[in-house]
Amino acid sequence: AQSVTQLGSHVSVSEGALVLLRCNYSSSVPPYLFWYVQYPNQGLQLLLKYTSAATLVKGINGFEAEFKKSETSFHLTKPSAHMSDAAEYFCAVSDRNNFNKFYFGSGTKLNVKP
Amino acid sequence: GAVVSQHPSWVICKSGTSVKIECRSLDFQATTMFWYRQFPKQSLMLMATSNEGSKATYEQGVEKDKFLINHASLTLSTLTVTSAHPEDSSFYICSAKQTGSNSPLHFGNGTRLTVT
Numbered sequence: 001a002q003s004v005t006q007l008g009s010h011v012s013v014s015e016g017a018l019v020l021l022r023c024n025y026s027s028s029v030p031p032y033l034f035w036y037v038q039y040p041n042q043g044l045q046l047l048l049k050y051t052s053a054a055t056l057v058k059g060i061n062g063f064e065a066e067f068k069k070s071e072t073s074f075h076l077t078k079p080s081a082h083m084s085d086a087a088e089y090f091c092a093v094s095d096r097n098n099f100n101k102f103y104f105g106s107g108t109k110l111n112v113k114p
Numbered sequence: 115g116a117v118v119s120q121h122p123s124w125v126i127c128k129s130g131t132s133v134k135i136e137c138r139s140l141d142f143q144a145t146t147m148f149w150y151r152q153f154p155k156q157s158l159m160l161m162a163t164s165n166e167g168s169k170a171t172y173e174q175g176v177e178k179d180k181f182l183i184n185h186a187s188l189t190l191s192t193l194t195v196t197s198a199h200p201e202d203s204s205f206y207i208c209s210a211k212q213t214g215s216n217s218p219l220h221f222g223n224g225t226r227l228t229v230t
Contacts (some may be wrong), residue, residue, distance in 0.1 A: 032218075042226065044207070045221070046220065054179075062165050090158070094216075099215040100146055100163065102148075104179070107157050
Protein backbone atom coordinates (compact mmCIF):
# COMPACT_ATOMS: atom_id res chain seq x y z
CA ALA A 1 0.00 0.00 0.00
CA GLN A 2 1.02 3.53 -0.60
CA SER A 3 1.81 5.99 2.12
CA VAL A 4 1.82 9.75 1.94
CA THR A 5 3.82 11.86 4.34
CA GLN A 6 3.21 15.54 4.88
CA LEU A 7 5.96 17.02 6.99
CA GLY A 8 4.68 19.68 9.32
CA SER A 9 1.13 19.53 10.57
CA HIS A 10 1.19 23.31 10.96
CA VAL A 11 2.99 25.87 8.84
CA SER A 12 2.89 29.57 9.55
CA VAL A 13 4.01 32.24 7.09
CA SER A 14 3.66 35.98 6.83
CA GLU A 15 1.46 37.50 4.17
CA GLY A 16 3.55 37.92 1.02
CA ALA A 17 6.04 35.23 1.99
CA LEU A 18 6.76 32.02 0.16
CA VAL A 19 4.53 29.06 0.96
CA LEU A 20 6.13 25.61 0.92
CA LEU A 21 4.13 22.57 1.94
CA ARG A 22 5.90 19.23 1.77
CA CYS A 23 4.62 15.91 0.49
CA ASN A 24 6.48 12.64 0.01
CA TYR A 25 5.07 9.37 -1.26
CA SER A 26 6.29 5.85 -0.84
CA SER A 27 5.70 4.09 -4.14
CA SER A 28 8.58 3.04 -6.36
CA VAL A 29 6.30 3.51 -9.34
CA PRO A 30 5.30 7.16 -9.65
CA PRO A 31 1.64 7.42 -8.79
CA TYR A 32 -0.84 10.06 -9.76
CA LEU A 33 -0.46 12.95 -7.34
CA PHE A 34 -2.90 15.59 -6.16
CA TRP A 35 -3.10 18.53 -3.82
CA TYR A 36 -6.37 19.54 -2.21
CA VAL A 37 -7.36 22.46 -0.01
CA GLN A 38 -10.01 22.35 2.69
CA TYR A 39 -11.59 25.39 4.29
CA PRO A 40 -13.38 24.99 7.64
CA ASN A 41 -16.54 22.93 7.48
CA GLN A 42 -16.20 22.34 3.77
CA GLY A 43 -15.20 19.52 1.49
CA LEU A 44 -11.92 19.34 -0.35
CA GLN A 45 -11.19 21.38 -3.44
CA LEU A 46 -8.69 20.22 -6.04
CA LEU A 47 -5.73 22.57 -6.37
CA LEU A 48 -3.71 20.66 -8.93
CA LYS A 49 -2.76 17.23 -10.16
CA TYR A 50 0.24 15.46 -11.65
CA THR A 51 -0.44 12.68 -14.10
CA SER A 52 2.94 12.20 -15.83
CA ALA A 53 3.04 15.14 -18.17
CA ALA A 54 5.15 18.15 -17.16
CA THR A 55 6.84 17.75 -13.80
CA LEU A 56 5.98 21.31 -12.78
CA VAL A 57 2.25 21.58 -12.41
CA LYS A 58 0.38 24.84 -12.07
CA GLY A 59 -2.89 24.92 -10.22
CA ILE A 60 -5.52 27.35 -9.08
CA ASN A 61 -5.00 30.34 -6.80
CA GLY A 62 -1.35 30.71 -7.82
CA PHE A 63 -0.21 27.39 -6.41
CA GLU A 64 2.16 25.05 -8.16
CA ALA A 65 3.86 21.77 -7.37
CA GLU A 66 6.89 20.00 -8.72
CA PHE A 67 7.13 16.25 -9.09
CA LYS A 68 10.63 14.98 -8.27
CA LYS A 69 10.95 11.28 -8.87
CA SER A 70 14.41 11.03 -7.35
CA GLU A 71 13.11 12.49 -4.10
CA THR A 72 9.65 10.87 -4.30
CA SER A 73 8.29 14.30 -3.54
CA PHE A 74 5.51 16.56 -4.72
CA HIS A 75 5.88 19.76 -2.70
CA LEU A 76 3.34 22.55 -3.03
CA THR A 77 4.49 26.14 -3.35
CA LYS A 78 3.13 29.62 -3.80
CA PRO A 79 5.44 32.62 -4.22
CA SER A 80 3.41 35.03 -2.15
CA ALA A 81 0.91 34.05 0.52
CA HIS A 82 -2.45 35.75 0.89
CA MET A 83 -4.61 35.79 3.96
CA SER A 84 -7.19 33.83 2.01
CA ASP A 85 -4.74 30.94 1.64
CA ALA A 86 -5.17 30.04 5.30
CA ALA A 87 -6.67 26.56 5.21
CA GLU A 88 -5.75 22.90 5.50
CA TYR A 89 -3.93 21.28 2.62
CA PHE A 90 -3.91 17.60 1.79
CA CYS A 91 -1.60 15.71 -0.51
CA ALA A 92 -3.08 12.60 -2.10
CA VAL A 93 -1.88 9.85 -4.39
CA SER A 94 -3.63 7.22 -6.40
CA ASP A 95 -2.00 4.02 -7.46
CA ARG A 96 -1.52 3.51 -11.19
CA ASN A 97 -2.39 -0.14 -10.67
CA ASN A 98 -5.56 0.68 -8.77
CA PHE A 99 -6.53 4.18 -9.69
CA ASN A 100 -9.70 4.12 -7.61
CA LYS A 101 -7.63 3.82 -4.47
CA PHE A 102 -6.59 7.17 -3.05
CA TYR A 103 -4.25 7.71 -0.13
CA PHE A 104 -4.26 10.97 1.77
CA GLY A 105 -1.60 12.61 3.84
CA SER A 106 -2.39 13.76 7.33
CA GLY A 107 -2.79 17.36 6.22
CA THR A 108 -0.94 20.61 6.83
CA LYS A 109 -2.70 23.57 8.32
CA LEU A 110 -1.43 26.80 6.82
CA ASN A 111 -1.63 29.94 8.91
CA VAL A 112 -0.99 33.28 7.25
CA LYS A 113 0.02 36.15 9.51
CA PRO A 114 -0.74 39.73 8.55
CA GLY B 115 -17.26 21.38 -14.26
CA ALA B 116 -17.08 18.29 -12.03
CA VAL B 117 -19.38 19.52 -9.30
CA VAL B 118 -20.45 17.27 -6.47
CA SER B 119 -23.42 18.28 -4.35
CA GLN B 120 -23.90 16.87 -0.87
CA HIS B 121 -26.98 17.31 1.32
CA PRO B 122 -27.68 18.13 4.00
CA SER B 123 -24.73 20.27 5.01
CA TRP B 124 -25.55 19.72 8.64
CA VAL B 125 -28.03 17.64 10.58
CA ILE B 126 -28.89 17.07 14.22
CA CYS B 127 -30.69 13.90 15.17
CA LYS B 128 -31.58 11.99 18.30
CA SER B 129 -29.96 8.73 19.34
CA GLY B 130 -31.58 5.74 17.76
CA THR B 131 -32.84 7.51 14.67
CA SER B 132 -31.49 7.18 11.14
CA VAL B 133 -30.08 9.87 8.92
CA LYS B 134 -29.65 9.83 5.16
CA ILE B 135 -26.99 11.85 3.37
CA GLU B 136 -27.14 12.35 -0.38
CA CYS B 137 -24.26 12.82 -2.76
CA ARG B 138 -24.87 13.84 -6.36
CA SER B 139 -22.53 14.41 -9.26
CA LEU B 140 -24.17 17.32 -11.05
CA ASP B 141 -22.38 17.48 -14.38
CA PHE B 142 -20.73 14.12 -14.86
CA GLN B 143 -21.48 10.47 -14.40
CA ALA B 144 -19.74 8.77 -11.55
CA THR B 145 -19.54 5.02 -11.65
CA THR B 146 -17.60 5.18 -8.42
CA MET B 147 -18.24 7.33 -5.38
CA PHE B 148 -16.45 7.34 -2.06
CA TRP B 149 -17.58 8.08 1.46
CA TYR B 150 -15.15 9.51 3.98
CA ARG B 151 -15.35 10.39 7.62
CA GLN B 152 -13.23 13.14 9.09
CA PHE B 153 -12.57 13.55 12.78
CA PRO B 154 -11.59 16.97 14.14
CA LYS B 155 -8.12 18.03 13.06
CA GLN B 156 -7.51 14.75 11.28
CA SER B 157 -7.25 13.51 7.75
CA LEU B 158 -9.96 11.73 5.85
CA MET B 159 -10.80 8.14 6.68
CA LEU B 160 -12.22 6.16 3.79
CA MET B 161 -15.35 4.36 4.90
CA ALA B 162 -16.49 2.71 1.70
CA THR B 163 -16.35 2.70 -2.06
CA SER B 164 -19.71 2.87 -3.73
CA ASN B 165 -20.14 1.35 -7.17
CA GLU B 166 -23.18 2.05 -9.28
CA GLY B 167 -25.48 -0.92 -9.44
CA SER B 168 -23.53 -3.11 -7.05
CA LYS B 169 -22.77 -3.46 -3.39
CA ALA B 170 -20.45 -1.04 -1.73
CA THR B 171 -17.00 -2.12 -0.63
CA TYR B 172 -16.42 -1.27 3.00
CA GLU B 173 -13.08 -0.60 4.62
CA GLN B 174 -11.97 -2.73 7.50
CA GLY B 175 -13.63 -1.75 10.74
CA VAL B 176 -16.59 0.01 9.13
CA GLU B 177 -19.92 -1.59 10.00
CA LYS B 178 -21.84 -2.10 6.79
CA ASP B 179 -25.12 -2.64 8.61
CA LYS B 180 -24.73 0.66 10.37
CA PHE B 181 -23.56 2.71 7.42
CA LEU B 182 -25.82 1.72 4.54
CA ILE B 183 -24.66 2.85 1.13
CA ASN B 184 -26.78 2.85 -1.99
CA HIS B 185 -25.57 3.87 -5.43
CA ALA B 186 -28.68 3.49 -7.52
CA SER B 187 -27.71 5.70 -10.43
CA LEU B 188 -24.63 7.14 -12.09
CA THR B 189 -25.20 10.46 -10.35
CA LEU B 190 -26.47 9.59 -6.89
CA SER B 191 -25.09 7.77 -3.89
CA THR B 192 -26.60 7.83 -0.42
CA LEU B 193 -25.19 7.07 3.00
CA THR B 194 -27.66 6.18 5.74
CA VAL B 195 -26.43 6.17 9.30
CA THR B 196 -28.78 3.76 11.04
CA SER B 197 -29.60 3.81 14.73
CA ALA B 198 -27.28 6.71 15.25
CA HIS B 199 -25.33 7.09 18.47
CA PRO B 200 -23.43 10.12 19.76
CA GLU B 201 -20.14 8.51 18.73
CA ASP B 202 -21.35 8.65 15.12
CA SER B 203 -21.20 12.43 15.32
CA SER B 204 -18.67 13.49 12.75
CA PHE B 205 -18.05 15.21 9.45
CA TYR B 206 -18.95 12.98 6.51
CA ILE B 207 -17.67 13.81 3.04
CA CYS B 208 -18.52 12.17 -0.23
CA SER B 209 -16.48 12.26 -3.40
CA ALA B 210 -16.95 11.12 -6.94
CA LYS B 211 -14.55 10.19 -9.67
CA GLN B 212 -14.94 10.62 -13.39
CA THR B 213 -13.92 7.76 -15.61
CA GLY B 214 -10.29 7.74 -16.57
CA SER B 215 -7.31 6.36 -14.69
CA ASN B 216 -5.82 9.72 -13.79
CA SER B 217 -9.03 11.53 -12.88
CA PRO B 218 -9.01 13.22 -9.49
CA LEU B 219 -11.63 12.92 -6.80
CA HIS B 220 -14.21 15.69 -6.64
CA PHE B 221 -15.64 16.31 -3.22
CA GLY B 222 -18.95 17.40 -1.84
CA ASN B 223 -19.03 20.07 0.85
CA GLY B 224 -19.52 17.57 3.61
CA THR B 225 -22.22 16.91 6.19
CA ARG B 226 -21.80 17.73 9.84
CA LEU B 227 -23.76 15.12 11.79
CA THR B 228 -24.51 15.68 15.46
CA VAL B 229 -26.27 12.93 17.37
CA THR B 230 -27.78 13.99 20.68
